[in-house]
Amino acid sequence: MTFELTVLGSSSALPTSTKYPAAHVLNVHERFFLIDCGEGTQIQLRKARFRFGRINHIFISHLHGDHVFGLPGLLSSFDLLGRKTPLHLYGPPDLQIMLDFYLRNFAVEPEYQIILHPVSEPHYHKIFEDKVLEIYAFPLEHRIPTLGYHFVEKQRPLNIRKDRIEKYNLSIKQIVRAKMGEAVTLDNGQVISNAELTEIPYRRRSFAYCSDTAFCRKNASLIRPVDLLYHEATFLEEDYILAKKTGHSTAAQAGRFAIAAQAGQLVIGHFSNRYKDTGLFLKEAAEVFPDTREAVELQTYRIDLQKEPRSS
Amino acid sequence: MTFELTVLGSSSALPTSTKYPAAHVLNVHERFFLIDCGEGTQIQLRKARFRFGRINHIFISHLHGDHVFGLPGLLSSFDLLGRKTPLHLYGPPDLQIMLDFYLRNFAVEPEYQIILHPVSEPHYHKIFEDKVLEIYAFPLEHRIPTLGYHFVEKQRPLNIRKDRIEKYNLSIKQIVRAKMGEAVTLDNGQVISNAELTEIPYRRRSFAYCSDTAFCRKNASLIRPVDLLYHEATFLEEDYILAKKTGHSTAAQAGRFAIAAQAGQLVIGHFSNRYKDTGLFLKEAAEVFPDTREAVELQTYRIDLQKEPRSS
Numbered sequence: 001m002t003f004e005l006t007v008l009g010s011s012s013a014l015p016t017s018t019k020y021p022a023a024h025v026l027n028v029h030e031r032f033f034l035i036d037c038g039e040g041t042q043i044q045l046r047k048a049r050f051r052f053g054r055i056n057h058i059f060i061s062h063l064h065g066d067h068v069f070g071l072p073g074l075l076s077s078f079d080l081l082g083r084k085t086p087l088h089l090y091g092p093p094d095l096q097i098m099l100d101f102y103l104r105n106f107a108v109e110p111e112y113q114i115i116l117h118p119v120s121e122p123h124y125h126k127i128f129e130d131k132v133l134e135i136y137a138f139p140l141e142h143r144i145p146t147l148g149y150h151f152v153e154k155q156r157p158l159n160i161r162k163d164r165i166e167k168y169n170l171s172i173k174q175i176v177r178a179k180m181g182e183a184v185t186l187d188n189g190q191v192i193s194n195a196e197l198t199e200i201p202y203r204r205r206s207f208a209y210c211s212d213t214a215f216c217r218k219n220a221s222l223i224r225p226v227d228l229l230y231h232e233a234t235f236l237e238e239d240y241i242l243a244k245k246t247g248h249s250t251a252a253q254a255g256r257f258a259i260a261a262q263a264g265q266l267v268i269g270h271f272s273n274r275y276k277d278t279g280l281f282l283k284e285a286a287e288v289f290p291d292t293r294e295a296v297e298l299q300t301y302r303i304d305l306q307k308e309p310r311s312s
Numbered sequence: 313m314t315f316e317l318t319v320l321g322s323s324s325a326l327p328t329s330t331k332y333p334a335a336h337v338l339n340v341h342e343r344f345f346l347i348d349c350g351e352g353t354q355i356q357l358r359k360a361r362f363r364f365g366r367i368n369h370i371f372i373s374h375l376h377g378d379h380v381f382g383l384p385g386l387l388s389s390f391d392l393l394g395r396k397t398p399l400h401l402y403g404p405p406d407l408q409i410m411l412d413f414y415l416r417n418f419a420v421e422p423e424y425q426i427i428l429h430p431v432s433e434p435h436y437h438k439i440f441e442d443k444v445l446e447i448y449a450f451p452l453e454h455r456i457p458t459l460g461y462h463f464v465e466k467q468r469p470l471n472i473r474k475d476r477i478e479k480y481n482l483s484i485k486q487i488v489r490a491k492m493g494e495a496v497t498l499d500n501g502q503v504i505s506n507a508e509l510t511e512i513p514y515r516r517r518s519f520a521y522c523s524d525t526a527f528c529r530k531n532a533s534l535i536r537p538v539d540l541l542y543h544e545a546t547f548l549e550e551d552y553i554l555a556k557k558t559g560h561s562t563a564a565q566a567g568r569f570a571i572a573a574q575a576g577q578l579v580i581g582h583f584s585n586r587y588k589d590t591g592l593f594l595k596e597a598a599e600v601f602p603d604t605r606e607a608v609e610l611q612t613y614r615i616d617l618q619k620e621p622r623s624s
Contacts (some may be wrong), residue, residue, distance in 0.1 A: 016355075020355065069384050069385045113496070
């Protein structure tokens with residue numbers, strides 16, 4: 001039951017020879033969600049050994065080139081690889097313009113369907129749900145319409161305690177009730193609380209993606225608490241004014257946001273290449289929020305399973 | 313007086329973790345010409361340590377994604393780097409559609425001018441000339457309008473032989489005449505042939521780019537003889553029918569084209585990744601044309617200066 005983020009690109013708008021533009025893969029129980037798709041994403045996917053056929057959902061934060069210029073190439077490659085499975089694209093409504101341009105000029109009747117889910121509601125809302133996961137979108141504060149994404153694992157069914165089955169000699173019917181969270185009445189009339197019969201198998205895990213965005217405290221309340229937070233840190237605090245002017249955050253602000261969002265772990269990325277040492281971002285953010293890690297190409301950031309302390 | 317080709321991408325439509333789509337830089341006397349611009353070109357340019365500001369001319373062969381998907385990112389980066397120098401873009405007329413899409417949706421008033429030179433004449437013709445170089449375009453045989461490019465160094469001015477200046481006690485006026493290719497009449501009435509007074513400094517060098525294309529013998533006559541030939545070799549001869557069907561060449565055909573074009577050296581590239589070993593392309597082409605080299609990312613293929621044998 002994997003829940004992990006792999007960074008494909010840690011750069012902001014100007015990539016370098018080693019730092020690619022924004023792209024990330026979130027693996028939730030072997031479902032692979034691509035988040036943003038900067039130039040070279042398909043090459044980074046190859047390097048990280050992700051199978052293209054496993055990616056069925058792509059989430060685009062906004063229509064700045066460093067977050068989408070890898071999309072036409074990836075869509076082409078899907079087709080060349082003989083893809084038949086539909087592909088779901090989520091993003092701001094204007095993604096349709098880009099998709100239309102691609103389909104009209106570069107795709108000779110692709111054999112797979114591209115289903116665009118335009119995300120236009122200007123508030124936190126659910127955009128996806130399956131058996132194990134819910135995904136929410138919410139507006140970020142950037143120069144153009146930009147979306148944050150919040151991935152929340154669903155609560156797994158309660159585990160029935162084997163020792164309690166024996167102790168109370170529970171019937172199948174009683175076990176089913178207990179697994180549904182109900183108390184159980186024994187044949188002798190004794191009522192056994194659900195808490196005594198079951199345990200929550202694992203705490204539900206969550207991940208939030210906030211890029212590109214200015215510091216926005218109210219967004220922290222939408223995703224609080226969050227196990228793993230990706231927050232952009234385009235600038236250092238010394239360039240606070242520039243960050244504000246361009247709708248970006250400083251590393252310290254990313255740290256402050258992580259505190260406000262009660263994050264378990266913070267990953268910062270989207271680094272401007274005006275600074276030669278990305279270690280400066282990490283230092284600045286970690287002074288505010290110690291559990292900070294630097295986004296590094298092809299590195300994976302995992303959220304381990306954790307037993308939830310039972311509130312009885 | 314450099315004349316060399318650097319390969320940035322050797323792959324055909326499906327890049328891998330190490331093989332990028334088509335992009336090449338031709339350096340002629342420190343003028344840098346970018347030829348095709350597949351996804352990731354700007355990253356490869358960085359790796360090869362080319363300065364972005366030195367690239368003022370980009371030549372696009374055709375509008376298949378693996379030859380142009382790197383263009384929007386590169387144009388954006390030029391702008392972010394504060395470029396002011398105009399950029400000249402050469403390619404099929406429909407390149408305008410791609411440029412318009414980029415300018416309308418992704419470029420917030422770029423500070424440099426992008427000058428598109430649509431190449432529509434369906435025959436070999438000159439599209440560029442400066443002090444040291446002429447560039448010609450000609451149609452290739454592919455599924456959509458596709459251009460080959462032929463770069464021809466200009467003949468450098470004649471060198472006057474110092475020993476002859478002394479021997480004939482030549483005046484400045486006489487030296488100027490000799491450098492212009494004229495015979496010189498001495499004060500005593502003796503006529504000295506130009507060949508005795510001067511020597512051609514170096515043979516003019518040439519490079520031709522033929523990708524993507526089916527084998528086309530008549531094009532070889534347009535560029536003959538050519539010092540360095542880049543010719544695509546998407547397939548092996550065992551897939552001859554597939555090559556023909558898709559408007560591509562086999563490695564053996566690239567070799568045959570090199571013979572017909574009297575090439576000094578052949579570089580093959582645009583490899584399909586259906587074959588696991590690119591050495592097979594080299595083997596097949598070199599059996600036909602021994603002076604064949606395999607296109608490898610970030611490798612440079614140089615044409616050295618050569619004294620031309622004087623025809624007296």
